[in-house]
């Protein structure tokens with residue numbers, strides 16, 4: 001049986017791994033379907049402390065992983081599909097068929113991009129024009145018009161990134177003001193390649209005769225007008241959905257599916273030995289640095305909790 005299993009290899013999971021490994025807890029980290037988490041698809045991270053010139057997301061995560069491995073963290077790749085966390089031995093079952101047992105678990109499974117659910121989105125997702133990752137797919141749309149949907153920092157960041165390749169970016173937002181931070185919004189407004197489509201709700205992704213995206217159909221919520229915006233690429237950036245389905249309701253969630261920690265705690269849950277960290281439970285800040293901070297908190301809580309158990313492991 002493991003002392004601690006950490007689910008997820010984003011900033012939260014890897015920081016928890018660094019701390020628990022340095023505390024000689026010999027953590028096992030289970031990487032899911034997106035090793036490194038959301039930052040691996042982010043171009044430039046400008047606000048992670050310690051990088052005055054910024055750092056690309058992939059390098060940051062690669063460094064965190066190396067740092068965790070340096071202190072003895074073990075990694076395995078599996079997608080946890082179900083969990084029994086109720087007893088003193090926590091059991092996790094992966095898609096590989098393997099069952100993992102641990103005294104304590106840190107859930108840092110993050111969140112995945114939210115989709116619109118409009119006609120054409122699923123049909124053209126991945127390779128046919130609809131995507132959630134400008135860093136991954138932006139270069140495929142060189143000199144072509146694209147749309148980005150959303151009004152938050154993600155949408156602003158994607159739109160700005162896409163101006164490097166594309167002929168024109170239309171930022172489609174359902175309201176008449178951006179949710180994005182002022183610095184990002186100002187950059188969007190100052191960029192001549194970005195045009196705003198305000199008050200516009202996406203209705204459908206329209207295909208050409210080859211089944212590739214050609215336009216986004218939108219409805220103006222003020223006038224009721226329906227129009228088409230030419231787009232070979234449709235970048236959906238409307239927020240995220242926390243990855244909690246494997247828990248099957250074992251822990252309480254809020255109305256958007258984020259795990260809710262126990263009272264007065266950020267990382268302790270109502271189940272002894274089970275902790276949460278990062279975007280899977282943080283709907284408020286959702287930053288790399290806050291996820292890392294929660295990973296650190298969860299690791300220290302695990303260390304203390306294990307030391308109090310009837311047969312404490314050696315911690316030092």
Ligand code: NAP
Nearest residue numbers: 116150151152153154155157174175179237238239285286
């Ligand atoms: P977000 O802040 O929740 O914004 C989601 C956007 O999508 C909102 O503008 C929302 O519209 C829109 N939206 C949601 N559902 C929609 C739907 N069904 N149809 C059309 N539009 C829809 O999400 P985010 O942009 O991914 O940012 C998440 C967090 O990460 C934030 O805390 C953000 O600051 C942070 N972040 C920071 C950076 C950075 O600092 N460089 C970069 C990326 C993300 P409404 O505004 O009308 O609700």
